[in-house]
Amino acid sequence: MTMVTVRYFAAAAEAAGVEEEFLDLPGDATVGMLRDELAARYGADMQRVLASGSFLVDGTVQRDPATPLGGAVDILPPFAGG
Amino acid sequence: MTEPLVEPGPPLAPVRLARFSRQLMLPGFGELAQRRLHAARVLVVGAGGLGSAVVPALAGSGVGTIGIADFDTVELSNLPRQLSHGVADLGRSKVDSLAETVAASDPECRIVRHHERLTAANLPGILEAYDLVVDGSDNFPTRYLTNDAAHLAGKPLVWGAILRYHGQVGVAWRGEGPGYRDLFPVPPAPGEVPSCELGGVLPSLCLVIGALMATEVVKLVTGVGRPLLGRVLSYDALMARTREIPYSVIADADEITSLIDYEAFCGFDANETDAAGGSSLAVAPISAAEVLQRIRADQPLRLIDVREPTEAALRRIDGSTLLPLADLLGGAEPPPGEGPIVVYCEVGIRSQRAARELRRRGHTEVSSLDGGIERFAGVAADLIAR
Numbered sequence: 001m002t003m004v005t006v007r008y009f010a011a012a013a014e015a016a017g018v019e020e021e022f023l024d025l026p027g028d029a030t031v032g033m034l035r036d037e038l039a040a041r042y043g044a045d046m047q048r049v050l051a052s053g054s055f056l057v058d059g060t061v062q063r064d065p066a067t068p069l070g071g072a073v074d075i076l077p078p079f080a081g082g
Numbered sequence: 083m084t085e086p087l088v089e090p091g092p093p094l095a096p097v098r099l100a101r102f103s104r105q106l107m108l109p110g111f112g113e114l115a116q117r118r119l120h121a122a123r124v125l126v127v128g129a130g131g132l133g134s135a136v137v138p139a140l141a142g143s144g145v146g147t148i149g150i151a152d153f154d155t156v157e158l159s160n161l162p163r164q165l166s167h168g169v170a171d172l173g174r175s176k177v178d179s180l181a182e183t184v185a186a187s188d189p190e191c192r193i194v195r196h197h198e199r200l201t202a203a204n205l206p207g208i209l210e211a212y213d214l215v216v217d218g219s220d221n222f223p224t225r226y227l228t229n230d231a232a233h234l235a236g237k238p239l240v241w242g243a244i245l246r247y248h249g250q251v252g253v254a255w256r257g258e259g260p261g262y263r264d265l266f267p268v269p270p271a272p273g274e275v276p277s278c279e280l281g282g283v284l285p286s287l288c289l290v291i292g293a294l295m296a297t298e299v300v301k302l303v304t305g306v307g308r309p310l311l312g313r314v315l316s317y318d319a320l321m322a323r324t325r326e327i328p329y330s331v332i333a334d335a336d337e338i339t340s341l342i343d344y345e346a347f348c349g350f351d352a353n354e355t356d357a358a359g360g361s362s363l364a365v366a367p368i369s370a371a372e373v374l375q376r377i378r379a380d381q382p383l384r385l386i387d388v389r390e391p392t393e394a395a396l397r398r399i400d401g402s403t404l405l406p407l408a409d410l411l412g413g414a415e416p417p418p419g420e421g422p423i424v425v426y427c428e429v430g431i432r433s434q435r436a437a438r439e440l441r442r443r444g445h446t447e448v449s450s451l452d453g454g455i456e457r458f459a460g461v462a463a464d465l466i467a468r
Contacts, residue, residue: 009316009327010248019321052270059328061267074327076316078266079245081278082132082220 002027004034005072012053012075015045025069031055032065034073053077084258086305087238088213090114091121091146098190102144115304116144122303123147125212127200127228129154129176131283132218132242134164134183135292136299140216141184141191143300148184149212150177151196157429163285200224202341205231214302216295217241220277222269223344229254229262230338238302238309242295245281249291252314253298259311260331267332269348273411273439279432280390280408287319365437367452370461373424377401377465382421387455388436389427399426399455400465407432411439422447430454 001024008016016038025034035055039047054061054077058070094116099106102116122145126133129152140148156164156171156179164176171179181193196208209215209231217228217239225241232239238255241262254261294315301307313326376383385402387394394404405416407427416423423445425433430453437450451458459466 007325007327009325010245010250010318013318019318019323019325048274052274054266056327056329060330061265061332063267076250076265076314076327077275078222078270079243079248079250079275080220080222080225081243081245081281081283082128082130082218 001025002029002069003071004029004069006034006038007072007074009074009076010079011077012046012049015042015049017042029069030065031057031062031067031069034069035065038075049075049077084255084302084305084309084311086115086118086303088118088122088303090117093117094120098144101188105143110306111304115306118304119144119300120146122214122299123149123212124214124216124299124303125149125151125196125209126216126218127151127224128217128219129164129180130160130218130220131163131244131278131285131288132292132295133216134166134176134180135289136216136218136242136296137180138166138183138187139293139296140299141188143296145191145299145303147192147194147212149194149196149208150180151198151200151208152176153197153199163283163288165289200227202227202231202344206235206341209235209237212237214238214240214299216299218292218295220279221348222275223348223350225262226269226347227341227344230341232256233261233338234341240295240298240302240310242291244283244287244291245276245278247284247287247319249287249294249317249319250314251291251294251298251310251317253302253310255302255309255311260329261338263335263338264332265314265329267335272349273435276408284319287317290317290319365434365441366449367430367434368424368449369452370458373451373458374462374465377462382419384416384419384421384423386416386423386425386436387427388425388432389455393428397455397459397466397468399458400467402426405436407436410436415443416440422449424449424451426451426454426458428454429456 004023007020013019035050053075056074058072124145129150154176156167166183167179177195184191215232233256236256240253242251301309313328317324387402387404388407390406425436427433433450437448440448
């Protein structure tokens with residue numbers, strides 16, 4: 001098992017109801033597995049965020065679901081309001 | 083710390099030294115920093131909530147030349163957060179109103195008015211006359227356009243974005259750190275992320291984010307402090323918390339080599355076809371006079387109001403059905419009925435989106451009321467229910 005710190009921002013934090021949490025995931029966990037886990041855990045609002053939000057693993061945006069997870073994940077939705 | 087972006091201009095006159103005395107005494111600032119600001123030329127994209135906060139803050143800081151690019155006019159619903167405009171400015175160009183606000187505070191600040199819509203064709207030329215660009219625009223195509231143009235020109239970009247209770251601020255600068263595309267490599271699908279017009283925005287949020295953006299500009303121009311390079315600042319007004327997200331260049335990202343069609347890149351494809359794959363999704367606008375003629379002639383017509391319930395409560399066209407754009411984009415259908423569909427909103431922008439979506443779903447006779455209820459009320463006040 002590996003401990004991943006997940007930080008949620010803006011609409012992602014609203015969907016999760018927390019700004020940050022620690023998740024125990026299998027040692028070979030990937031970006032895709034975490035996305036599925038979060039979608040299952042937090043439902044439609046989180047799915048909407050995950051559809052367009054950025055998934056940063058240890059400070060780099062990762063789009064390939066097969067990317068292995070690191071110790072820290074940040075989930076940040078884009079918005080364009082001005 | 084980065085090197086100062088701008089070489090200092092000539093020594094300041096005594097009256098300028100007096101004006102800026104409170105910042106000249108700042109540790110690490112001094113007259114040289116003020117002369118750099120005076121020589122700086124900053125282009126601000128968007129004169130909305132962020133632009134109207136950023137521009138006066140830049141002028142107040144002593145930035146010598148500020149370009150403002152926007153083609154919008156001041157509306158009543160802008161006033162709570164766009165404090166540079168007043169009631170007397172309603173209907174006027176935002177750029178003109180903002181320019182006058184600055185002139186009232188510092189007539190020596192040079193304002194360059196860009197009333198046109200920025201495109202891949204005109205932005206590179208406009209950008210040549212500036213040292214730095216600030217993006218406070220309200221849509222994704224402009225954000226990617228501005229990022230790419232700044233990247234290609236090798237000029238720093240200070241960007242900010244707001245929605246509801248949240249804001250983001252970052253600095254992109256080729257060679258010095260990652261860019262906007264390293265944080266958001268692909269734009270969201272159209273309608274996936276609401277705009278402030280649809281999602282709402284806390285007025286004071288514009289001031290917070292606008293002030294942070296102006297601060298980054300001053301830091302970059304003068305070389306004071308550490309700019310927001312490689313980290314994006316996220317502000318949550320409800321929690322009163324700022325957090326930073328570090329990010330780096332995406333190693334295998336496609337290189338930006340030229341400007342592209344940003345409307346198409348963001349999914350707003352003019353040549354898109356309907357669900358059956360046949361006809362183009364281009365939606366013809368219908369004039370207020372044509373709609374009025376149909377109503378007066380008792381021809382069948384389905385008027386769909388895609389504004390919010392609070393707007394419809396103030397005024398609506400008699401006989402229309404309310405179907406807010408967010409619901410429509412979420413899958414809601416207009417009630418079945420006879421005759422072509424005419425979608426309307428306040429000024430005719432949201433209704434275009436709605437009409438395109440209905441066309442995409444296979445509705446054939448759909449048009450968008452040109453100028454919205456605002457224009458319609460001008461020709462048929464008797465058909466407006468209040």
